[in-house]
Amino acid sequence: MTAKDTCAKNFNTALDLGRPPNIKQLFPNSKALIVSGKYIDRAMIKKGGAMTIAANARNTFVLRGALMAAQRADAAIIIEIARSEGGTNAYCAVNLWNMARQVDAICNELHITIPVAVHADHFGLKKPQDLDLAKTEIPSLFDAGITSIAIDASHMPDSLNLLANLELNPFIPPWAGLETEVGEIKGASGLSTPEExxxxxxxxxxxxxxxxxxxxxxxxxxxxxxxGTGIDVALTREIHEALAPYGTSGAQHGTSGNSSDRLRQIASLTRTTKANVATALQMISWGVEVNDFGNAILDDNGNFIKKKDQGASEAVWQQMLGTAERLGIRGGDFKKLNLPFENSLLAQPKKTRERMVKGVEEFVYTLLTTVFNAQGTASIAMDEILKTGSHNPDPKAKPIQDPKDWTRELIMEKGAMIESDKGPDGNFDD
Known part of the structure; x- marks a missing residue:
């Protein structure tokens, strides 16, 4: 058997063993290796000093470009959308219920063979009353092909955050990647602490x-x-080290606008394995000029600078600007143009659509290979699937806390003793 034959055999075995039940049921004849987020995390840990992109697929062009970059880099990646971006009040055409289908279709079309997790990010709950709806909605996401989820009750007090995670866990398949959140993501106010x-x-x-x-x-x-302040690497490392006995990796939100050097530090000095990127990819797909950090460059009037012959056509861009002006949309709120303009962008000439994808591909490839140190992790993830022989890898840690110390009553008592500065309200988007 040739090396090529062996590689093909291993891939087919990984397809059979590594795809979770919902993916097999939805896409029985697929050649897309959609897996649990757990395998993506394990691959980064195995390589060491590596994290991969969790690309917020606000439009089809971002989704395609990110997958093509990962294939080039032999990097396992995550495709995601937040509940606020792609939930029932979506402002993106790619949403929590069609994202897996789009990933599967593109992987088959383009012969993408790297392992991919499909992640429901920031499944936000702002009050206990939100839990009843979540108990219906979360199962529907996994029915639609989600393989990983972030439960984000961080807007609530620490005790209610924990209790919400406990109450919703039975509705999440045990094989699925699981992210939890502490402290709202909002900048220098209300920084998270090791205690929280x-x-x-x-x-x-x-x-x-x-x-x-x-x-x-x-x-x-x-x-x-x-x-320009950006991520506090020392704080991140301190918290990750405190959590080391529990096997918890870091998920870094809000990477757009942080320097490559700072992101390299996050990858090499902390236990971060997942780095969310959203705004930068959206802007690049449209052809907006960004700096090396993926941060949009503004002109003297505070407007975006559209690069000639890159991204969207000038005609569609002018339509987007007109709509933004009419609706009073500025700055980061340009994200709200994704849904109304997805079809107009898809209706452009093939050459224009391809350059939108290519811009994203080049940016993501550079991140994966020169900043995140993720190259080669697709092969590692594949090996882990073959070694485990299952769609569900073993847990990274064992229970070491006594459940008698964590009843509802004791959780409320302990939570009340935590000194926490939640700061001003944040939001769920990257």
């Missing part, structure tokens, strides 16, 4: 829930990063 993070992770551990990732407010913002 330990409270959440220890409480989950006591109930045999081992999250793959935790997201923090570690100093960055969502959307367009204007302050």
């Amino acid at each position: 993070a330990l409270f959440l992770i220890q409480g989950l551990n006591a109930h045999n829930i081992i999250p793959d990732w935790i997201a923090l407010n570690n100093g960055t913002t969502h959307g367009i990063e204007a302050s």
Whole structure:
């Protein structure tokens, strides 16, 4: 048997063993290796000092470009959309119920063979009353092909955040990638603390829930990063080290606008394996000029600069600007143009559509290979699937907390003793 034959055999075996039940049922004849987010996390850990992109697929062009870049880089990646972006009040055409179908179709069309997780990011709950709807909505996401989810009750007090995670866990398949969040993602106000993070992770551990990732407010913002302050690497490392006995990796939100050097530090000095990128990819797909950090460059009047012969056609761009002006949309709120203009963008000439995808591909490829150190992790993930022989890898840690110490009453008591500065309201977008 030739090396090529062996590679093909291994890939087919990984398809059979590694795809979770919902993916097999939805796409029985597919050649797309859609897997649990757990395998993506494990591949980064195995390589060491590596994190991969969780690309917010606000439009089809971002989705295609990110997958093509990952294939070139032999990098396992995550395709995601937040509940606020692609939920029932979506402002993106790619949503939580069609994202897996689009990933599957594009992978088959373009012969993408790298492992991909499909992640429901920031499944946000702002109050306990939101849990009843979530118990219906979360199963519907997995019915639609989601393979990983982030439960984000970080807007609530720490005790209610933990209790929400506990109450919703039975509705999440045990094989699915799981992210939890502490502290809202909103910049320098209300930074997360080791005490808050330990409270959440220890409480989950006591109930045999081992999250793959935790997201923090570690100093960055969502959307367009204007302050220049960015991610607090030292704080991130401190919290991750405190959580090490529980096997929790970091999920870095709001990477757009942070320097490559800072992101390299996050990859090499912390336990981060997942880095969300949204705004930068959207802007690049449209042809908006960005700096090396993926941050949009504004002219003297505070307007975006559209690069000639890149991204969307000039005609569609002018339509987008007109709509933004009419609706009073500026800055980061340009994201709200994704849904109304998806079809207009898809109706452009093939050459224009291809350059939109290519811009995203080049940016993501550079991130994966020169900043995130993710190259080669697709092969590692494939090996892990073959070694495990299952769609569900073993947990990264065991329960070490006593459940008797984490009853509802004790959770409320412990939570009340945490000194927490939630700061001003944040948001769920990247």
